[in-house]
Amino acid sequence: MIKISQLRKSYNGRCVLNIEDFVFEPGGKYALIGANGSGKSTLLKILAGTLAADSGSIDCPSGLRERLGYMPQKPYIYDFSVLKNILIAFTHSQSDSAAALRALRRVGMEDFAAARGSRLSGGESQRVAFARMLVEPHPLLLLDEPTSAMDLNASDQVEQELLDYCSEQTTTLIFATHSLAQAQRVADTLLLMDHGLLAEYGSAAELIHHPQTQEARDFLRNWKVD
Amino acid sequence: MKKLLLVLLAVMLCFGLVACATTETEEPGEGEVATPENPVIRLSTTTSVNDSELLPYLQKEFEADTGYTLEITSAGTGAAIEKGRTGDADLLLVHDQASEEKFIADGYGVERIPFMYNYFVIVGPADDPAAVADAAEASDAFAAIAEAQAPFISRGDDSGTHKAELRIWEAAGITPDPAVDTWYISAGAGMGAVLNMASEQQAYTLTDKGTYLSHELRDTLSILKEESEEMKNTYSMIAVSPEAYPDTNIEGANAFIEWMLSDKATQLIAEYGVEEYGQALFFILDDETAAE
């Protein structure tokens, strides 16, 4: 279990994250939803350890931080072959070309194995970056809008692979998304962020159909207009 | 040809490959003297008269007396004369008889007017390893330097001083080759820079006395050989011929020549340096010598 408390972060005096406390249960699947700038990415970065919080604490099992997988909003694909881009992700085990190719097949990118990393489109880059997450078991997976640039087919395929991966590896999943439908399909708990605060959380059914807070009602009303 | 040269020069300036010399314009002094019609005189001179501060010292008086403005550029005699050939000067003040005579023969100059002189001196380390001080003539001194293979720094820039140095080597019957003789250092630099190098390397060099005496590092080098006929250094003025370049300021050039030959100017030149160095740096040619 991962327990965060009193987590705060501000940039130039503007508070971007302020969470009193929350517990992520092992094996749980959590979707972070909320408007742009509500603090979803900041929370993921702090959990991933690429950004330091100003104050507060994150308690998690020892060894978890070294083995977590994190896919940033703009994943970087290195300027060598796509296959090698996958192979470098074997950081805890011997790199394995067959396994890397399997991961590429799972995201529909096996034909690109020999392609140059710098030539990929945004959606292709996300699929390769996601394949990198699949090659090793991670007790915690942090994904920042993992399918935002993908077409619907790719997005569906990746979602399915993600669910399979999580159940195979008993991974705790925390991901940010702007698709309420995706959050509903993948996550069992939704966290609604608003101006850095955790406004409300609960199961998809609870949060979407019976929002308790004004923030959640405002957010969902705008969403349904789309 | 000239146009092509200019265009190429401009291109190279754009690439920042050519250091450009700046000329300074000084405001004419306030006073009673009316400004002449064509007030700017472009004087091209050698580093020795400029670096020894003689010209800046005379310039003030001349400008106050006549209302002209003097724009002085200084370079080695070779380049100074070349500015006359390209029409970039109205007047030359230089010190190499052979190139001066060629300049006039080629139709660029009006007349060569020798008017003052000073002496070249051989300077070098105080302990004088080549025993230059014991030599009878300058050429003997050079022979002694070559014999001892003591470091000698040559201007190597086609200046009047460089040419005078080459004449002394010729008189000594020696032709130093900088490619082989490591003691003979061809610096390709002005007098001041060469004195810096001689001081740093404790080497011998030939310099005009004026520049040596006004150089900051003079205490690190001693005068070992001076004042002989061989070492005489005569300065002349030449107005650029209006026939070669019709827009040249011949009135201004003549006004400067006339002023320089006046009693006041000759007095000023004779006095220059006496107070500061205890001796005159330049001497006026008497009519007899001038007529030679």
Place this chain on the structure above:
Amino acid sequence: MEVLQETINLLFGSNPELRQIIGVTLQMSVTSTLISVGIGIPLGTLIGMYQFRGKGVLMRIINTLMGLPPVVAGLLVFFLLSRSGPLGEYKLLYSVTAMVIAQVLLITPIATGLTASMISQRYPLLRETALGIGLPRRKQLLYTLYECRSSLFSVLFTGFGRAISEVGAAQIVGGNVQYKTRTMTTAIVLETNKGNFDMAIALGIVLLVIAFVIMCLGQYLKDKSERP
């Protein structure tokens, strides 16, 4: 057409002095560029990658030094190596070594500054991904440099361009000594001072040709590095 004739003679004739001058020029430019880049790229990478107190001040100092006038660098090295200076006993003044020292003083800040600003710009994105996959620090650094290789080539050639075209410092600490420290640029100044403009321009064209050939070679290597 004298200039053209002179240039052709210089480029294709056998002029041992010119070959020697080109040799000194290349020796000085290449050595000083390699040393400067050898210091500047690692230093700039470190500065670009890490956040630390005083980084802003340090970058401002480096940016100021990037504009260091060559004659000032020349003077500093002159006083350092002068007979009466702290390193006078080594008698390095008026040598190629002295010119290299002055050039290193000029080019190292340029290499450091350019590298640091380039890495600061690109590293955050690279870092997020690298940490996300758990890349070890050594590989992180290696891949970062690999991704920036094209810009690093540019740093190299900016440094080289500066070294080969520089004249003020080379003149002061090298002394333009014939057959020893005369470079293309100081030779051009000398020929100009001699009033030998044709020769000066011809030398200038030769210098441009050499620079062009080297830059072409550089571009070729750069392009090649981008096609692994």
